[in-house]
Amino acid sequence: MNRVAVFIDGSNFYNGLRDNVGRMDVDFHRFGRKLAELAGGELLRIYYYNAKVDQEFDPENYDKQQRFITHLAHTPHLTLRLGKLVYYQVRGEESGGRKHYAVEKGLDVKLAIDLVRLAINRACEVAIIVSGDKDLADVVEYGKEMGIVVCSAFFPRGLSESLATRADRVIYFDEELLDDIFIGGLDGEGDSHTGIYPD
16 A cells, blocks of 8 residues: 655644634544545655744733644654744734744655655655745655656645646545544634644
């Protein structure tokens, strides 16, 4: 049976869940197993990529992220990769009361390195990239050139065309497909652990 590695672009997935389903309390182990099954294999590992919130600039979201990181640490077969947020000062009337905004740095590179490393070591046969970000289209090509099957998995609204057309296969998320990946089920009252990028 094919070994499947799942690569989750954390903030992109969070925003997709918020905009399309309205829930973010994901059981990531269950989610990874479901994706592996859809790809016709067994789960090797989940890699989750996110940027570390700076406690000085954003103490409220820092505390929420620490709780979420603790949640991830207890998830079987999951490896967390943290990049960094670079904070820029907002100037002028367009600030809307905000003093700073943050931009993620280095996460695409981390994801690419992990995918290529697994491919070189023949550790997996299938890679599933959970993101709609067009910047990951080149990563799909790297994986294919290394001889593995690369799938893109995301919501139809939010999946870039370049990512979808380069993937060997696309898994489209909808409420039916995702109804059993939440901690309390789609209609349940699960705890939200994903307050990394709250509104």
